[in-house]
Amino acid sequence: MTDQRIEGDLPVTDAASAAADVPADATLLVSGFGSVGYPKAVPLALAESDRDLSLTVVSGGSVGAEIDVELVEADAIARRYPYQARAPAREAANDGRMAFADRHISALGDDVQFGGLVDPDVAVVEAVAVGEDWLVPSGSVGHTPAYVDSVDSLVVEVNRAQPRSLAGFHDIYRPDLPPERDPVPLSAPGERIGGPRIEFDPAKLTAVVETDCRDEPYEFRDPTETDRAIAANLRSFLTDEVERSPLFADSVRLQFGVGSLGNALMGALADADFGDRELIYFGEVIQDGLLDLLDAGQLDSASATSLALSAAGQDRLFADAERYAEDVVLRPADVSNRPALIDRFGVVAVNSALEVDLYGHANSTHVDGSRMLNGIGGSADFTRNAALSILALPSTVGSDRSRIVPMVPHVDHTEHDVDAVVTEHGVADLRGTAPRERARLLVDRCAHPDYREQLQEYLDRAFDSDGHEPHDLDAALSWHE
Template sequence: MSSERILDSRLRERVVSAAEAADLIQPGETVAMSGFTGSGYPKQVPLALAERIDRYHQAGQPFQIRLLTGASTAPELDGVLAKVDGIALRLPFQADPDARKRINDGRLEYMDTHLSHVAQHTWFGFYGDIDTAVIEVSSIRADGSLVPATSVGNNKTWLDLARKVIIEVNEWQPRDVEGMHDVYYGTALPPHRKPIPLVNPNDRIGETALRCDPDKIVAVVRTDAADRNSPFNPPDAASEQIAAYLIEFLQREVSRGRLPAQLLPLQSGVGNIPNAVLAGLAASGFRDLTAYTEVIQDGMLDLLRDGTLKHASCTGFALSPEANEEFKRNLDFYRSRIVMRTQEISNHPEIIRRLGCICMNGMIEADLYGNVNSTHVMGSRIQNGIGGSGDFARNGYLSIFLSPSTAKQGSISALVPMVSHVDHTEHDVSIIVTEQGLADLRGLSPKQRARLLIERCTHPDYRDLLADYYDRALHHSYGRHTPHLLAEALSWHQRWLDTGSMQPGG
């Protein structure tokens, strides 16, 4: 591997193997690693650390770490450490099946946290000291500053607060990504905070590289390994119908003067439904849009190429292999249109509210009154985590939640009498869309919301059941403001657990 990626001669002298670097991490440490939705995470040190932990366990010796990241990472980090039972506590977000199984089996403690809170809570000391940071970068400049890779996440905070730092310099990452980042060093702790001077999604308010005291950097590891690139499936009929309802709604808002022709900055969760929505925006003739979001995925690259999107702000990428190759081939084009920020800025509630973001996120279920569960299956089994959806839902101009109306071959309804877990209260939910229709909940009382959700969003197989529950609740609940039959409110979930279907007789 070329030493051109490590231009600081002091740090070039600290190049070691991944195994030697992993030996510097001790049992019981709190370790903060880079990575956000499978981009920019360290590739080799976690593997070597997992092998070391496994050797300890084979010898009957305990070895676990507390693991903090930006968001989800990849099998080479979360997966390998989970498989050897090397993680005592994980936060703030995960999407790895091995980690998820251990969390739901009760063998791994997990703290599901709003992504905008992680950096400030670390500064506040809520998670204790950061012993070691393991950060992937694309290069090290001659002055020792660190050029981030394909995500920024919480890396600034990890480098600021960690007692010791291990750097992975990954030559797979495009060298030309330099200049795309915007690392803001103007945040402060209460009571010394000042307004963040960002008023447009493409504003640059910071630096293009990360600072780190070179004396804290104890090891540098050279790598050449790809980000985790998961292909996106083509949108199915349900996703396309959801997208169509949402595009029609946005067009109507423009015609009524409640949105400008260029809309407001878009935030989009990851997945096939958001990609279908993005494709629908282009096909519907929208132009000169902007995005202020966490993650750039395939659909946003498409919009940037065809001119639908002028520019986009994010903290990381989640690209398919094909989209990643397109990104690398045309980096000069994207560098002038994409800004990558620290996670505490990309998800900052003040900025989201100031910009008036249109926020589009997925959900597991919603109830009659618009409360949304986006994290737990049947109330107790974590899926991934709340991620940044809460940051955007509570503070955006429009808070939109998208989902097919059923799951598991129709055995589960996405609209239920009462959600089995609440991530987003009815106060933070504006719009719910399924392939059945769109419910605009703004300005409606709880009972008005219930009628609209039953009519517009519920699958026909469950519509009469939900209407029957609501009608009986109107007459027999303790109060009439938000009618519920407490003995039945979660009966649909229990029925699925007992019989495999929410349908009676299923």
């Protein structure tokens, strides 16, 4: 079979046959990040088979319904890493049916390759083109290069619904193995140091499956009044900070977390006055808000591992891929999220959280300390290593719950990594503050006025005892449950 997307004499087959060759207890490494670029046909064929499967599934980041709905509902996934964002997967993790463990995105490639996380069997990855010893990923790179390196058996889904021009976005670089690991030779976020192809040993390629199926991507809600108020506070804080610090003399390098709020905050930067500084994005996902900045000529370049766009955003990008690819680079997730690069570029990281406590610890993953939402994803990669780490979140959930709480019942980001907290009510700049000062700032500047008195009462009681971070352990978690 010859085709511009399948070059050479490759083992083209159908999804059911490829699925049938996957051992029932295989460890499957799948492409996909930001809900795009994940394999569709083979997972679906696995879900629809009547075999008794007990798979371990490792993705790059979040993937689509074929994996985290269909395969989960078929009870075919025994073990799942490192992130999920669909209700059935979440439920299976929370009721203990599926052994789920989340992990920093930046660490996952190493984990899979030599970290003792799993014993990899088969990689199933989506591509826009494949040859005897190479493939070109589709809408995300994620950890596909590390996964392809780790397995003996590789199944490639070539998806005609993904434009071949996506190749123009990819910049594939593979970090060496420690202890001879060289620094990633990237001197600017928008620079290119590789090519579009992921290369592999041709003996690995066991099946090529043709598909024609769009991703089921994110949906972003329109910005709310609260989103806009948070954005205004963030903008004002950043405007002061870029004037203050020599790090931002010529440019500002930004990262935003995944989701509707992150998307709204990206978009809102269009109104920021950073003088004649270049605006550069160095994050893990490109969301619709960034396309607006690119179109307005306000963004110099953008680096990420996934085009995590809405369906409308995909249409917009696909229609003009060549132009967008001039300024947008997709990298492997162990490059996009690499601590060393986040440090070297002096990134300003803006991520959300479920809740923040009075001493600046943040919970991003576990509702009431017990129930997993999605996973830590790349939020800690950026929050820990950024030159300036900001958590931006609404002050309440619905009308009856504060997101500023006495003590978070699960910590994903410690006090040592959170520089500032922004809500619709204001900004608490926590840098250099002792814990008691931090608590007062968070109550006065960030908490919703309806909860300030209760929070202050908690503090008054806690401050009665000695302690660097005084707590009343009897009451500390009483805001949860």
